[in-house]
Amino acid sequence: MDFGVLGPLEIRLGERTVRLGAAKDRALLAELLVHAGEMVSTDHLADRLWGTSQRADPINAVQVRVSRLRRQLRSVAGPAGAALVQTRPGGYELTVTHARTDAAAYEAALESAAEAGTSEAYDRAEALWRGEPFAGVPMTVCLAAEFARLEELRAGAAEARASAALAAGRPAEVVATITAFLERHPLRERSHELLITALRDLGRTPEALAAYGRLQAILADELGTGPSGALRALHLELLRAEEEDEATSGLPTPSPPCPAQLPPAPTLLLGRALEVAEIGEKLEANAFASASPVVVISGMGGVGKTALAVSAAHRWAPRYPDGQLFLRLHGSTSGLDPQDPMELVDAVVRSLGVTPPVHRDADEAGAFLRSLLAQRRVLLVLDDARSAAQVRTLLPNNSGCAVIVTSRMRLAAIDDASHVALGPLTRHACLAVLDAVAGAGTVAAEPAASARLAELCGGLPLALRITAARLAGRPSWSVSSIAERLASANQRLDELELDDLSVRATLAVTYRGLARSGGSLRERAAARAFCCLGMLDLPQFSVPVMARLMDATEREARMALDLLVDVALLHEVSLGYYTPHDLVRDYAREIARGQNALTQAGGAIERALEWYAAMVGRSAMALLAEGPERRRRVPYSCDDAPTVADEREALAWCDEELINLMAIANHHAQAPLDHIHFLRLVPALFPYLQRRGRTLELQRFNDIALAVARSTHNGTAEAQALSDLAASHFMCGRFEGALSCNEEAAQLIRRLGDTAWERKALGNTGMLLQLLGRNTEAVAVLERILTLAREEGDARDEAICLSHLGNLHESDNTHLAMELHRRSLDIGIWHDDPVLQQAAHCNVGYAHLSLNQPEAALLHFDAGMRLLGSAGNGDWHMESQTRLGLVRGLHRLDRNGPAEQRCKELMDLARNRGDTYTEGLAHWEYGNILAASQRPSEAFTHWKQAWDALGRTEVKGLEDLEALIAGNQL
Numbered sequence: 001m002d003f004g005v006l007g008p009l010e011i012r013l014g015e016r017t018v019r020l021g022a023a024k025d026r027a028l029l030a031e032l033l034v035h036a037g038e039m040v041s042t043d044h045l046a047d048r049l050w051g052t053s054q055r056a057d058p059i060n061a062v063q064v065r066v067s068r069l070r071r072q073l074r075s076v077a078g079p080a081g082a083a084l085v086q087t088r089p090g091g092y093e094l095t096v097t098h099a100r101t102d103a104a105a106y107e108a109a110l111e112s113a114a115e116a117g118t119s120e121a122y123d124r125a126e127a128l129w130r131g132e133p134f135a136g137v138p139m140t141v142c143l144a145a146e147f148a149r150l151e152e153l154r155a156g157a158a159e160a161r162a163s164a165a166l167a168a169g170r171p172a173e174v175v176a177t178i179t180a181f182l183e184r185h186p187l188r189e190r191s192h193e194l195l196i197t198a199l200r201d202l203g204r205t206p207e208a209l210a211a212y213g214r215l216q217a218i219l220a221d222e223l224g225t226g227p228s229g230a231l232r233a234l235h236l237e238l239l240r241a242e243e244e245d246e247a248t249s250g251l252p253t254p255s256p257p258c259p260a261q262l263p264p265a266p267t268l269l270l271g272r273a274l275e276v277a278e279i280g281e282k283l284e285a286n287a288f289a290s291a292s293p294v295v296v297i298s299g300m301g302g303v304g305k306t307a308l309a310v311s312a313a314h315r316w317a318p319r320y321p322d323g324q325l326f327l328r329l330h331g332s333t334s335g336l337d338p339q340d341p342m343e344l345v346d347a348v349v350r351s352l353g354v355t356p357p358v359h360r361d362a363d364e365a366g367a368f369l370r371s372l373l374a375q376r377r378v379l380l381v382l383d384d385a386r387s388a389a390q391v392r393t394l395l396p397n398n399s400g401c402a403v404i405v406t407s408r409m410r411l412a413a414i415d416d417a418s419h420v421a422l423g424p425l426t427r428h429a430c431l432a433v434l435d436a437v438a439g440a441g442t443v444a445a446e447p448a449a450s451a452r453l454a455e456l457c458g459g460l461p462l463a464l465r466i467t468a469a470r471l472a473g474r475p476s477w478s479v480s481s482i483a484e485r486l487a488s489a490n491q492r493l494d495e496l497e498l499d500d501l502s503v504r505a506t507l508a509v510t511y512r513g514l515a516r517s518g519g520s521l522r523e524r525a526a527a528r529a530f531c532c533l534g535m536l537d538l539p540q541f542s543v544p545v546m547a548r549l550m551d552a553t554e555r556e557a558r559m560a561l562d563l564l565v566d567v568a569l570l571h572e573v574s575l576g577y578y579t580p581h582d583l584v585r586d587y588a589r590e591i592a593r594g595q596n597a598l599t600q601a602g603g604a605i606e607r608a609l610e611w612y613a614a615m616v617g618r619s620a621m622a623l624l625a626e627g628p629e630r631r632r633r634v635p636y637s638c639d640d641a642p643t644v645a646d647e648r649e650a651l652a653w654c655d656e657e658l659i660n661l662m663a664i665a666n667h668h669a670q671a672p673l674d675h676i677h678f679l680r681l682v683p684a685l686f687p688y689l690q691r692r693g694r695t696l697e698l699q700r701f702n703d704i705a706l707a708v709a710r711s712t713h714n715g716t717a718e719a720q721a722l723s724d725l726a727a728s729h730f731m732c733g734r735f736e737g738a739l740s741c742n743e744e745a746a747q748l749i750r751r752l753g754d755t756a757w758e759r760k761a762l763g764n765t766g767m768l769l770q771l772l773g774r775n776t777e778a779v780a781v782l783e784r785i786l787t788l789a790r791e792e793g794d795a796r797d798e799a800i801c802l803s804h805l806g807n808l809h810e811s812d813n814t815h816l817a818m819e820l821h822r823r824s825l826d827i828g829i830w831h832d833d834p835v836l837q838q839a840a841h842c843n844v845g846y847a848h849l850s851l852n853q854p855e856a857a858l859l860h861f862d863a864g865m866r867l868l869g870s871a872g873n874g875d876w877h878m879e880s881q882t883r884l885g886l887v888r889g890l891h892r893l894d895r896n897g898p899a900e901q902r903c904k905e906l907m908d909l910a911r912n913r914g915d916t917y918t919e920g921l922a923h924w925e926y927g928n929i930l931a932a933s934q935r936p937s938e939a940f941t942h943w944k945q946a947w948d949a950l951g952r953t954e955v956k957g958l959e960d961l962e963a964l965i966a967g968n969q970l
Contacts, residue, residue, distance in 0.1 A: 001013050001080075001081055001099055002100050002102065003099060004101070004130065005030070005101050005103050005134055006102045006106060006129045006133055006150070007135055008135045009026050009029065009030060009134060009136060011029075011072070011076050013076050013077050016076065018076050020069075020072060022068075023137075023138060024049055025065065025068060025072065026136060027049055027137055027140070028049060028065050028066070030137045030140075031048050031140065031142060031143070032092065032094035033099075033101060034142050034143060035093075036094045036095075036099060037093070037094070037096040039090070039091045039092070039093045041090050041091040042062050042090060042091050042092070043058070044091070045062050048142070049062070062092075066087075066092055069085060070082040073085065083095075102128050103133070103150060106125055106150075107153065109128065110125050110160075112125075113157070113160070114160065117167070118164055119161045119173075119357075121164075122158075122164065123357060123358040125157060126357070126360075127358050129154065130360070131361070133146070134147060155181075155191075158181050158191075159188070159190050161177070162177055162181075162194045163194060165355075166194065166201065170354075171199075171201040171202045172198075172202060172353060172354050173357070174194060174197075174198035175195065175198045175199060175202065176349070176354055176371050178191050178194050178198065179195065179372075179374070180364070180367045180368045180370075180371040182195065183367065186218055186222075187218065187219075187223070189215070189227065189228055192215040192227075193228075193230065196208045196212055196215075196234055196235075197234065199211060200238060200241070205238055205242050208238050209235075209239070212231070212234075258321065258322050258323040259324065260317075260323065260324055261323075261324060261325050261351065262310055262324050262326050263326060264310075265311055265314040266307045268433070268436055269307055269308065270429050270432045270433050271428070271429025271433070272304065272307075272429075275297075275308055275312075275422065276312045279312040280315065282420075283295060283402050291397055291416060292395060292396040292398060292401040292402055293399070293402045293403070293418070294402070294403045294404075294414060294416070294417040295402075295417070295418045296405045296410065296417050296418070296420070297309055297404065297407075297420045298407050298408065298409060298410045298411065298421055298422065299408070300408065300460075300568035300569065300581060301462075301507055301510060301568070302462030302503055302507075302583075303422050303423065303460060303462075303568075304461040304462070305406040305422055308422060309383065309406045310326075313404055316379070317379060319377070320377045320378055320401070320402065321377055323351070324378070325379070326381045326383065327339075327380070327381070327383065328383050328384060329344065329383060329385045330386075331384045331385045331387070331407060331408070331409075332386070332408055332513060333384065333509070334508070341362045341389070341393035342362055344390075344393070345362075345368070346365075349368070349369065349372060352376075352378075354372060356368075362393045363393075366392070366394070369394065369396070370397045373397075373398065374396075374397070375398075376400065377400040377401060378401045380396070380401070381403075381405075382405045384406060384407065385405050385406065385407040385409070387411070387413075388414045389413075391405055395414075409568075410566060425459040425460075425461060425464070426459070430457065431443045431454060433461065433464045433465065433468060434450055434467075434479075437464075437465060437472060438479075439472060442479060445479070446478065449478070449483050450479050453467060453479055453483040456487060457486070457496075458581050458583050460581070462496075462506060463496050466497065466498045466501050466503070467486070469498055470482065470498055482495070492586050493586050493587060503583055504587060504590075507584060508587070510568070511530055511587070514527040514530065514563070514567070515527035525559065526559075526560040526561075528550055529549075529550055529560035530564060530569060530588055530591065531591045531592050531594075532546060532549035532550055532604060533570075533580055533584075533588035534585070534589035534590070534591055534592030535549060535592045535601045535604050535605060536604070536608055537585070537667060538660045538664070540573060540577045540578060540579040540659065541578050542576055542578075542657075543557050543558045544615075545611065545612070545660075546560070546561055548608045548611045549604045549607065549608050550604070551603070551604070551607065565578065569584055570584075574656075577656070605674065609673060609677035609678065609681070610640060610677050611640055611641060612657075612664065612681055613636070613680040613681040613684070614638040614639070615641040615653065615657075616654070616681050616684040617636065617684045618643060619644050619684070619687075619688060620650075620687050620688070621634055621644070622645070622650035623650050623687040627796075628754075629757075629760070632720075632754070633684050634684050650688070651691065651692070654685070654692075658694070661685065661701075662697060662700070664678070664681075665682075665700060665701050669704045675712055678708060679705060679708060679709060682704075682705040682720075682721070683705075683717070686698070686727070690731075690875060690876070690877065692876055693877065694913055694915075695732050695916075695917070696914045697914075698724065698728040699728040699729075701724075702721045702722075702724045702725045702728065705720075705721040705724075706721035706722065715751070715752060716752060718748060719748035722741045722742070722744050722745035722748070723741070723742065723745040723764075726739070726742035730764075730768065731877055732916070733953030733954060733955045734954065735768050735771045735953075735954040736954055738768050739768040739769070739772065742761060742765055742768060743765065745761055746758065746765065749761055756794075759788055759789070759794075759797060760797070762781055762784070763781075763785045763800060763801055765781055766781035766782035766785060766801075766804055770804065770807060770808040771954070771956075775808055775811075775812075779805070779808060782801055782804050783805070786798060786802070786805070789801055795827050796831070796833065799823075799824040799827040799836045799840070800836075802821070802823050802824040802827070806847065807846075810846065810847055814847060814850045814851050817847050817850070818847045818848075818851075821840055822840075824836065824839075825837060825841065825844065834867045835875065838864045838867040838868060838875075838882070841860040841861070841864035841882075842861065845857040845858070845860035845864065845885045845889070846885055849885065849888060849889065852892075854890075854892035855893065858890070861885045861889060864878070864885075865879075865882055876915070880906065880909070880921075883902065883905070884906060884918070884921055884925065886902055887899050887902045887903045887906065891932065894932075896932060896933050900929050900933075903926045904926070907922040907923065910922060917949065917953060919949055920946045920947075920948070920949025920953075923942045923946035924942070924943065927964070931964075940968045943961060943965050943968070947962070947965055
């Protein structure tokens with residue numbers, strides 16, 4: 001049986017190794033081993049085990065511990081193991097007949113090394129060490145003595161090894177080894193002598209003299225003595241050598257060749273000039289610090305990290321005359337494990353012409369490397385690092401050296417590193433790559449197709465290089481033809497392969513590194529999250545949505561998403577929102593189509609849609625007052641979603657998520673998802689879309705919802721979709737279409753028996769009839785609704801109906817119209833309803849314009865705008881009408897400067913919302929302002945733009961606009 005003491009205490013038998021768990025068991029065995037072959041008294045053992053905290057019966061306590069030790073020895077080697085501890089009169093003895101220690105083996109190896117006289121023999125002895133002697137054992141007097149004896153043996157062996165290396169003619173190796181050794185043993189004169197001798201042999205006399213000076217200072221400060229006679233003699237020899245050097249001609253001694261390992265500089269590195277310059281600036285900016293500057297280039301696979309690093313290294317290589325080293329760390333190389341840091345250190349040491357010694361651990365290896373590089377100016381390029389831990393051991397510690405690291409991870413844990421996050425190429429650079437690889441003139445021949453091709457490659461240099469190379473090798477292919485092949489998301493990755501270049505393979509390495517069986521829980525969660533990216537194709541993913549897709553907690557989802565960002569499979573576009581590169585998205589779809597993923601996709605999508613419906617429902621509840629419409633639009637539980645505090649929060653959330661909700665709708669149109677949650681989501685989204693004036697989205701959502709409702713025979717959903725489609729037509733000035741949808745909805749609502757909803761639909765019918773000039777029909781409908789509202793005490797419906805009637809009478813009885821609007825305003829004030837008040841102020845303002853009272857009109861339009869501001873976020877339709885009224889009032893007062901500015905603001909707001917109807921009205925009014933300012937050509941341009949937007953609507957006065965255009969043809 002063997003016992004390991006040169007490191008943590010171990011019991012070994014053949015291939016089996018056991019470590020004792022209890023500290024007292026380790027202390028007992030250590031004491032017996034130190035006195036192996038001798039009887040150790042019970043009193044001595046009790047004193048070493050418990051010190052001043054003695055047990056009531058120490059003899060019995062020691063017996064219990066010895067019995068435990070024997071049981072553990074028996075578990076390793078059977079009865080023979082237990083028999084190693086023998087009971088003796090007054091104590092115990094560990095017999096040496098069958099017990100061996102690695103300390104004894106080390107001493108024997110040192111004897112053999114002394115006879116051989118080679119550094120390799122000493123390395124074999126050093127390999128027996130695993131750490132500090134008796135690591136993990138409480139220190140006692142006897143153990144401390146043995147610890148010191150073993151450390152002295154090891155120190156002597158290190159000096160003997162260095163002496164052997166000197167004798168073998170390897171002084172550079174001795175300098176590196178002994179410099180690191182002296183950091184731990186600064187008072188060993190023999191080590192200083194070896195270092196000085198090695199420096200002398202290298203011809204580095206000034207450094208040898210400086211080393212002697214440091215030794216003198218250390219000995220004087222610490223011991224009050226001076227160097228030995230042998231060292232003083234060596235010092236005199238060095239002084240004579242220095243004098244001889246000064247007397248010689250001073251011709252320089254040829255220096256040994258320095259390593260120049262950089263791969264050839266890329267001949268094609270387009271679009272990265274700024275990054276190359278940035279790396280140089282970071283290396284130079286940090287060159288005045290005490291440590292070596294480190295620049296980490298991070299980014300997704302195929303983005304060109306290695307090419308950039310090599311190009312920058314060649315550009316700045318003259319700064320590092322002692323060598324440029326290039327190491328592949330295989331952090332994401334398919335089929336290869338990441339390189340071990342100690343192996344990498346040895347590779348660097350060998351590159352510098354030194355034989356690497358045996359190191360106990362990575363810390364010792366790193367110290368050796370730092371010592372070796374301490375007086376050199378070397379550039380290290382560490383390509384494809386897996387982690388910060390893999391890199392740290394290789395980092396020099398002097399400002400003359402520098403390190404460039406590439407990794408798919410950001411490696412934020414490397415202290416004081418500068419970072420260059422590498423993203424896709426710009427469009428201009430992509431086109432330059434196509435021209436350079438596929439042949440000059442490629443882009444000029446097909447500019448539109450080339451731009452499309454660059455877009456399909458996502459600006460990824462690897463994808464562009466493959467595509468351009470394929471084009472160059474196939475003269476019969478056109479840019480258009482390969483762009484068409486790439487346009488299919490299901491086959492794009494198939495097209496991006498050429499020989500050993502493959503975008504799919506590059507991405508697969510990263511994904512498989514997360515999904516591997518031996519990975520951590522966080523890595524496997526990140527792999528599951530990556531699969532979920534392909535299940536529900538969203539433009540961006542939030543933490544709550546990913547949590548539902550993964551069926552995990554939001555904390556787990558956040559950690560998984562953050563890890564995907566760390567390995568460059570995702571970008572965090574804003575706080576809490578993540579998006580993949582288009583080619584990464586393609587690969588995620590492939591993973592999601594896998595056999596195991598397909599079985600989980602249905603449930604994942606259902607959970608996500610349920611959460612979206614709940615969140616949209618919460619938002620609708622914040623935007624709508626309590627009442628029939630709110631209950632109708634959100635008739636389901638929203639418990640799965642957090643409460644939305646107010647209108648502002650509801651609108652902000654919907655603003656952020658609209659792009660995702662639109663993607664869900666479009667996906668549903670192509671391949672239906674969960675129709676129950678989709679038909680909940682769309683009606684609840686209406687208040688937001690109406691407030692923001694998102695007319696295109698409003699129509700798209702409800703076109704799809706109408707088709708789904710009809711296919712599933714859901715009458716309520718069909719009525720709601722028709723009603724909301726009517727609203728979208730109305731907001732776009734298509735009053736005939738709005739009336740048609742509204743009447744169809746009213747018929748369905750009547751059959752459903754919802755009287756409040758029916759009254760609302762009838763009110764909309766009256767308003768639309770009035771807008772279409774069918775006033776007689778409109779009056780009949782609106783007066784009927786007014787009567788019903790008053791009978792049922794519905795003040796809100798009464799106020800809305802009064803407004804509609806006021807609008808109707810503006811053309812034939814303006815004073816009556818004004819009275820109706822004022823009564824509507826009074827109701828809004830009485831019930832403290834800012835929406836009713838704002839609408840009434842807007843209507844009163846337009847009535848004043850009809851009476852040619854612009855000053856009075858502006859007072860009400862201003863009041864309406866203040867109400868919009870106090871409400872925080874108002875209804876876009878009313879806001880746009882109020883803003884348009886302000887413009888018209890200012891224009892009527894010949895205040896054309898402010899009118900022009902307000903009109904531009906309205907055009908911009910409408911354009912940003914995609915509201916072509918309001919934008920058309922603004923262009924019309926802007927043309928009028930320009931015409932009044934004697935700018936007819938500009939006015940004509942805006943009238944023409946107004947006609948393009950409004951020509952197919954039913955807005956009043958189109959014939960006047962047509963006449964303006966005809967009368968001002970250029």
